[in-house]
Amino acid sequence: MQPPGPQGPALSDAVATRPSDRLQQLSRASEAAAHQQDTRPAADSEPRFWQDVLTEQLWQLFAGLHDEADGPEGSTGLPSPAPGSPEASGNARSTGSGGSSGETPFHVTQETARRPCRFLKPICWDPEDFEDAWERPDALPWQSRKLAVPYRMEKVRVLKPGEPLLVTTISSFTRHAFTCGRSGVKVWSLVGQTPGAQLRTCLLSPHSMTLLLGGNSLAGVTVWDLxxxxxxxxxxxxxxxxxxxxxxxSPRDSLALAGFSNGTVRIWDLRNQSVVRDLPGPQDGAKTLVTAERQVWAGGLAARLQCWDLRSPKEPQEYHFDSQIMSLSPHPLEDLILVGTANGQQWLQPTRGGQKYTVGCKDSAILGLQFSPLGQWWVSVGMDSLVSVYGMPAGTKVFQVPEPSCITCCDVSPNNRLIITGSPQQATVYQITY
Incomplete structure (x- = not known):
């Protein structure tokens, strides 16, 4: 059976109806609607859709074309035709006495009267859309600067993804820009980038739930919720x-630490963002900073390794090296700190006292090193443009992979399967096979 619609019987009846009959229908519908409005309970104060004769008649015309398609649930609440009227007779003839045609009788739909539709409620706009007041003399009260035509713009960031871009998009809610190239999608943070600001370091928390960012001319060290x-x-x-x-x-104590160029090492409590303590670090600044158990280790260009106990504000312990300390990595299971220096040497320093010992060396400065999550091996990178993997405990060289330029940093994934390296030109991800 063809569903009722704009081409169904209701439309045909409306077209076939003479203008004089239509006017009579409108007149009777107007009187019935007025009677219904007069008999409405006084407590019902909600506005009706029709407030004048013209609107009411237009609604009647529309309802006459679509009531049959709406069915009982789509009833408009209009009064039913009076018994014995031509409309009632025509409906009875079209449906039969028992409704054997299977369609809902038109007069049944009309009899199941429902309250007229309410006025549409005003749209609730986000307050941010109207937070600025437009002070032009000819502005209307509801107008906003954000709805006006712009008259200037200024450059605030330049993003260099290093490849041709296919699509770019930006979010004002999260303050991120997204660039899509053939190699993938890059996410750029637009937060805190004041003139002259530069990011210099970042740290992923041990549980990969938080990212710390620090640098120069920033409002502070930012903590990102991942x-x-x-x-x-x-x-x-x-x-x-x-x-x-x-x-x-320091995940055990919910602490974040930062080393600054003036030599200060600051400790914050992440639970309330308060400053716990400022430690007098290396005078030339802490080039590298790590935590192991309840200890803080810092190394810098003065070739000194300093250690503080977080449980007491005593003077730090100091360990001297032959060259500047460029990178540190604590062993995840043993009381050892791996030290990489500018002359290419790698050292293991016991954290509970004892003599350090060398575990292999490279031909040039070591700029980054990182233990694997279980401590069986570590990766070392630097000015020699080689990704080198060494085994514990003697520092036996396992293999090396060359890259086209010097490598400034590296990291190992928590699942022990991926290595990432960074250079001035690119970042490279390696998958490890055991």
Whole structure:
């Protein structure tokens, strides 16, 4: 059976109806609607769709064309034709006495009267859309600057993804830009980039739930929540007028640490973003910073390795090296700190006292090194443009992979399967096979 619609019987009847009959229908419908409005309970104060004769008649015309398609649930609440009227007779003839045609009788739909539709409620706009007041003399009260035509723009960021872009998009909610190239999608943070600001370091928490960012001319060290549905800055740790060049985290104590170029090592409590303590670090600044158990280890260009106990504000222990300390990595299971120096040497320093010992060397400065999650091996990179993997405990060289330029940083994934390296030109991800 063809469903009723604009081409169904209701439309045919409406077209076939003479103008004089239509006017009579409108007149009777107007009187019935007025009677219905007069008999409405006084407590029902909601506005009706029709407030004047013209609107009412237009609604009657529309309802006459579509009531049959709406069915009992789509009833408009219009009064039913009076018994014995031509409309009632015509409906009875079209449906039969028992409704054997299977269609809902038109007069049944009319009898199941429903209250007229209410006025549409006003749209609830986000307050941010109207937070600015437009002060032009000819502006209307509801107008906003954001709805006006712009008259200037200025450049605030330049993003260099290093490849031709296919699509770009931007979010004002999360303050991120997304660039799509043939190699993948890159996510750019637009937060805190004041003139002259530069990122210098970042740190992923041991549980991969938080990202710390620090640098020069920033409002503070920013804490990004990675487990939220949308990337956003959860906290900004205060460090005004300080240049951050190293970051560390102590998950057991919910602490974040930063080493600054003036030699200060600052500790924050992430639970309330308060400053716990400032430690007098290396005078030339902490180039690298790590935590091991309840200890903080810092190394810098003065060729000194310093260690503080977080449980007491005593003077730090110091260990001297022959060259500048460029990178540190704590062993995940043993009381050892791996030290990489500018002359290419690699050392293991016991954290509970004892003599350090060398575990292999490279031909040039070591810029980054990282233990594997279980501590059986570590990766070392630097000016020699080689990704080198060494085994514990003697520092036996396992293999090396060349890259086209010097390598400035590296990391190992928590699942022990991926290595990432960074250079001035690119970042490279390696998959490990055992």
């Amino acid at each position: 487990k939220a549905p949308c990337l956003h800055v959860r906290h900004a740790l205060p460090c005004a007028d300080l240049t951050c060049q190293a970051l560390a985290a």
